[in-house]
Amino acid sequence: MLNIRETTALLLVAAALAGCASGLSGSTYTRDQARQPEDVRMAIVESVRAVQIEGTKSPVGVTAGTIVGGVAGSNAGGGKGSSVGTVLGAVAGGLAGSALEEGVTRQSAIEITVKFDDGKLIAVTQAEDEKFQPGDKVRVLTGSGVTRISH
Secondary structure, eight states: OOOHHHHHHHHHHHHHHHHTSOOOOSSOOOTTTTTOOOEEEEEEEEEEEEEEEOOOOOHHHHHHHHHHHHHHHHTSSSTHHHHHHHHHHHHHHHHHHHHHHHHHHOEEEEEEEEEETTSOEEEEEEESSSOOOTTOEEEEEEETTEEEEEO
């Protein structure tokens, strides 16, 4: 059985790995997107607004939280109290682990609305890894099911 320090270390590692999850960046490509053709169209930025990209909600946070909570709860009381503490700790830990993962992986982003020469408007949400201002001339890249905007 894992002790509280080992379990806490596992939770921290899981949270760190979840934080490394790829966001919706305009300049980050997945391996599958590399070396794939993209259609490029020029457009003018109409507006930019700050938004949030929700964090991940994977089994990692719940599992790690359940383990930590269960171990912590098992140290409460003795006998039947220990069993009840384990269950309650596991449930509370799972909820806390899920919330922690979602909060840690939440990302600030921007929604960029652009207008093409033909008058068509589209909005793209991506990480704020470049600064955009209304009136900027930008490239709209579309391919592999992804659309991104860059200068």
